[in-house]
Amino acid sequence: MAKDKKANKSDAKKAKLAEKKQKQEKKAQKKEKVKSAKVEGSDAEDVDLDAVLAEYKKAQEEFVKVTETVSEAPPKPRSSSTFLASPSNSNQLLLFGGETWNGALASFFNDLNIYYTDRDEWHCVTSPNAPLPRSGHAWCRGGNQKDSVFLFGGEFSSPKQGTFYHYNDFWRLEPSSREWTRIETKGKTPPARSGHRMTYFKNYIILYGGFQDTSNQTKYLNDLWLYDTQNFFWHSPTLPPAQLKPDARSSFTFLPHEQGAVLFGGYSRVKTVVQANKSAKGASQGQRNILKPMVHEDCFFLRITQPPADSPPNTPPNVRWEKRKKPANTPSPSRVGVTMSYHKGRGIYFGGVHDVEQSEEGMESEFFNQLYAWNIERNRFFPLTLRKTRVQKKAPQSEQRVNRRGRAQANEEELLKQLAALQAGSSVEDADAMDIGPKPGQEPEEPEAPVRDMPVSMEFPHPRFNAQMAIQDDILYIYGGTYEAKDREYTFDDLYAIDLGKMDGCKQIFKREDDTWVGSDDEDDEDEDEDEDEDEDEDEEGDIEMPDEEPEALLSPSKRKKKQIDELSLADTASTVDSPMGDDESEVDTGATTVDDGLPHPRPFESRREFFVRTSNEWQEILMTNLRWKGIQPETLAIKEIKTKAFELSEEKWWDCREEITALEDEQEAAGIGEVVSLADKGDIAAGTGGVGRRR
Numbered sequence: 001m002a003k004d005k006k007a008n009k010s011d012a013k014k015a016k017l018a019e020k021k022q023k024q025e026k027k028a029q030k031k032e033k034v035k036s037a038k039v040e041g042s043d044a045e046d047v048d049l050d051a052v053l054a055e056y057k058k059a060q061e062e063f064v065k066v067t068e069t070v071s072e073a074p075p076k077p078r079s080s081s082t083f084l085a086s087p088s089n090s091n092q093l094l095l096f097g098g099e100t101w102n103g104a105l106a107s108f109f110n111d112l113n114i115y116y117t118d119r120d121e122w123h124c125v126t127s128p129n130a131p132l133p134r135s136g137h138a139w140c141r142g143g144n145q146k147d148s149v150f151l152f153g154g155e156f157s158s159p160k161q162g163t164f165y166h167y168n169d170f171w172r173l174e175p176s177s178r179e180w181t182r183i184e185t186k187g188k189t190p191p192a193r194s195g196h197r198m199t200y201f202k203n204y205i206i207l208y209g210g211f212q213d214t215s216n217q218t219k220y221l222n223d224l225w226l227y228d229t230q231n232f233f234w235h236s237p238t239l240p241p242a243q244l245k246p247d248a249r250s251s252f253t254f255l256p257h258e259q260g261a262v263l264f265g266g267y268s269r270v271k272t273v274v275q276a277n278k279s280a281k282g283a284s285q286g287q288r289n290i291l292k293p294m295v296h297e298d299c300f301f302l303r304i305t306q307p308p309a310d311s312p313p314n315t316p317p318n319v320r321w322e323k324r325k326k327p328a329n330t331p332s333p334s335r336v337g338v339t340m341s342y343h344k345g346r347g348i349y350f351g352g353v354h355d356v357e358q359s360e361e362g363m364e365s366e367f368f369n370q371l372y373a374w375n376i377e378r379n380r381f382f383p384l385t386l387r388k389t390r391v392q393k394k395a396p397q398s399e400q401r402v403n404r405r406g407r408a409q410a411n412e413e414e415l416l417k418q419l420a421a422l423q424a425g426s427s428v429e430d431a432d433a434m435d436i437g438p439k440p441g442q443e444p445e446e447p448e449a450p451v452r453d454m455p456v457s458m459e460f461p462h463p464r465f466n467a468q469m470a471i472q473d474d475i476l477y478i479y480g481g482t483y484e485a486k487d488r489e490y491t492f493d494d495l496y497a498i499d500l501g502k503m504d505g506c507k508q509i510f511k512r513e514d515d516t517w518v519g520s521d522d523e524d525d526e527d528e529d530e531d532e533d534e535d536e537d538e539d540e541e542g543d544i545e546m547p548d549e550e551p552e553a554l555l556s557p558s559k560r561k562k563k564q565i566d567e568l569s570l571a572d573t574a575s576t577v578d579s580p581m582g583d584d585e586s587e588v589d590t591g592a593t594t595v596d597d598g599l600p601h602p603r604p605f606e607s608r609r610e611f612f613v614r615t616s617n618e619w620q621e622i623l624m625t626n627l628r629w630k631g632i633q634p635e636t637l638a639i640k641e642i643k644t645k646a647f648e649l650s651e652e653k654w655w656d657c658r659e660e661i662t663a664l665e666d667e668q669e670a671a672g673i674g675e676v677v678s679l680a681d682k683g684d685i686a687a688g689t690g691g692v693g694r695r696r
Contacts, residue, residue: 049158049165049676050667053132056110057671063128066178068114071122074510075113076100077493079482080135083468088147088176091118093470093477096173097154099135100491102516105159108133112178115495117472120452120509130180131171132156132671136194138207142172143200143256145229149173150183150205155194155213162678166212168192169672170227182672187314189234190225192674195250199261199342201304203230204317206261211250211268213677217291220248220268226304226317235316245321246300251466253340255347255376260304260319262376264327264347266296267336293355295334299324299379328380331372337465340374341476343500347374348476349381353465353484367463367483371498386458389504456505461496474501477509490514602654604665605675612650619646 081098095113099106110133112125131137137154151171157164168191170183196210205227212219222245226235239245252266269291301322307315335352342348349372356364371384461467464481471477476498483490494511599622600615612619623646624634634642668674 049156049163050664052158053156053671053673056132060126060128060130063126066125066127068123068125068178071113071124074122074493074495074512075111075124076109077480077491077512077514077516078109078135079466079480079491081109081468081480082137082139082151083470083477083479084139084141084149085470085472085477086114086175087141087149088174090473092116092175093472094149094173094175095468095479096139096151097131097134097137099157100516101161101489102518103488104518106157106161107159108135108156110134112173117475125178127178127180129182131169131182132167134167134194137167138196138198138210139173140198140200140205142205142229144203147174147176148229149175150198150227150229152190152198152207153193153196153210156673163676164213165668165676166192166194166674167672168674183232185227185232185234187233188236190223190236191221192672193221196221197252197254199254199256201256201260202306204228204304206254206302206304208254208263209246209249209252209266212674214675218269220250222246222248224302224319226319228314231313233314235314237316237319239319239321243321244323246298247296249296251336252296253338253347253349255340255342257301257376260302263300263302264298264340264374265338268294268296270294295336297326297330297334299327324379327374328378330381331368331370333366335368335465337482339467339469339481341469341471343471343474343476345376347376348372348384348469348471348500349374350460350469350478351464351467351481365484367465369460369463371460384500384503386460386498386503386505388458389502455508457508458505460498460506461494462492464492467492471500474499476500488517491516599653600650602657602661603676604661604668606661608651608654611654612647615650616643616646619650622646623649 075095078098078100082094082096084094086092086094093115095115096111097109099108110130112127112130114123114125115121116123131151131154134154134156137151139149139151142148142150149172151173152169153167155164155166168189170185170189172181172183173179174181190207191212193210193212196207198205198207200206207225207227208223210221212221224237224239226237227233228235246263246266247268249266249268253262253264255262255264271289272292273287274290275287301324303320303322305318307317331349331352333354335354338349338352340347340349350369352368354366354368356366373382373384374380375382461478461481462483464483467481468479469476470479478496478498480494481492483492491514493514495509497507497509498505600611600618602611606614620642623642627634627637668676
């Protein structure tokens with residue numbers, strides 16, 4: 001009996017060993033997949049973004065003309081794209097740009113995809129003159145130029161999102177011809193940005209808000225710009241200092257109005273001071289600055305008055321912000337990443353995410369899929385629900401035709417049927433079953449092409465945020481969006497249609513599973529920790545001993561140093577102290593260089609002061625090393641003197657590279673590119689995180 005018990009225990013241990021070995025092999029394959037993905041888009045010293053975009057541009061120039069081809073499948077999954085019902089065709093939906101983050105690499109798109117609602121077909125348009133790949137851009141139809149679509153800004157990043165920049169280029173798309181045209185304007189133009197919104201009013205395109213990433217932080221904007229589509233000129237109206245206006249924000253709602261535009265909600269991060277943790281003795285460690293997320297729920301009306309008809313061509317319109325009360329019945333709790341589309345004097349509101357306070361396990365978030373209608377005039381939200389259609393009983397034929405004209409038509413049809421029966425040699429009693437065919441001079445109706453059966457559900461799509469929406473002929477189309485679970489981001493690859501008049505169900509046009517996620521090394525480490533916890537009892541018994549990593553005492557000096565640096569990096573990421581200078585030892589120089597002399601290199605659009613602030617510690621180290629070589633002890637110098645001499649060294653380097661940097665700035669300005677930014681320099685955002693998860 002004891003032998004049988006011991007044998008069973010041995011078999012169970014062998015089974016667990018086999019299962020653990022299989023898990024380890026699976027993890028090794030996953031790590032190899034991530035490793036290969038990182039090699040393909042490696043950010044060692046980060047990639048040259050100008051070279052990457054030059055390759056995109058070169059590939060575009062190979063297209064001789066605009067070409068439209070039928071796609072075998074829907075477009076690749078993406079987020080932060082733009083989706084719009086074509087203003088020149090009542091059965092086409094336009095989709096442009098976007099990005100995909102698979103846990104290791106980011107991919108950006110600049111393809112124009114068109115969905116034909118009447119044919120259930122996706123078409124892909126290639127053009128020699130299309131905007132470069134981007135996400136977080138904005139577009140809208142052209143108001144008085146009703147057949148045009150205008151696009152501005154957006155952002156692009158390296159594959160691991162270590163460096164990125166914003167665009168400040170302005171484009172017009174003619175949906176009927178699929179032609180892109182870059183608009184060159186005189187005078188001041190809006191600065192580069194992403195996360196902004198655009199709408200239209202008569203002959204104006206209205207642009208507001210968004211954010212810029214600088215080397216120190218994410219800067220949210222509250223500037224207002226109006227583009228005159230008749231005089232081809234950007235206006236930046238000067239508002240009275242005492243006039244109340246919206247706070248800086250991004251990802252808000254901006255809807256057209258017959259007297260201007262309406263703004264609601266949005267997201268930003270504001271500086272705030274908090275008390276640092278207390279020491280063991282109970283004494284406070286002082287204060288520290290953090291960037292606190294802020295969800296806006298206020299509402300503003302932008303009133304626009306056009307200049308008199310006899311005014312000079314470039315006379316700006318008169319604008320005024322008017323604060324409205326918070327809309328009644330606003331969806332609760334507050335949420336970001338909501339999508340709202342304009343439909344017959346109201347905004348259709350869908351999705352969003354509400355973030356709870358961050359815990360040890362990470363950010364706790366709640367996602368939504370409710371649908372609301374915001375009545376702009378009444379300033380009130382109304383919930384929209386799906387309902388099954390009532391089946392109406394068919395009235396008897398005698399009750400359907402009650403008027404004189406109907407009876408005459410029925411008598412005519414009856415006589416024609418009797419005539420057809422006599423011609424066919426049948427009896428008059430069989431006349432009701434005869435097909436009389438089309439009337440003389442009337443063309444026979446062609447049978448409609450069979451429509452693909454699409455599943456219809458009485459539930460809204462899966463909860464998500466940052467979905468794309470378009471409304472055409474009272475039909476609401478919901479495309480894509482993002483959902484988060486633990487450390488994974490799900491980019492939805494689906495399209496749904498809802499009839500806003502009938503609300504009789506949610507039609508699923510297509511849906512594909514997201515199988516592009518490869519994860520990161522951090523997730524593998526967490527999985528390994530979970531396995532260690534599961535096998536902890538076995539290790540305590542001493543029967544099975546399988547250490548997953550070497551003790552720190554047995555590590556080589558290089559491995560031990562790397563581990564310490566990793567621990568310090570994690571600690572720095574956990575604290576959100578707002579400092580003008582980051583950890584220069586972990587800084588990655590993303591400036592494009594032609595000669596690598598081992599010295600810090602300036603970046604395009606970077607002033608001498610900004611260059612020194614970013615690389616101050618490096619120049620001080622270089623200075624002290626040079627002094628020691630000359631036999632001078634740096635300790636004998638004052639700190640102010642060391643900083644002054646270090647600034648002189650950085651200034652000399654800045655001037656030496658001026659010609660090269662100026663050429664890069666000219667190239668980037670020609671491409672509509674703003675300042676290149678490295679996330680490694682930013683104290684408020686960790687490098688390598690997906691763009692969508694930052695709630696920007």
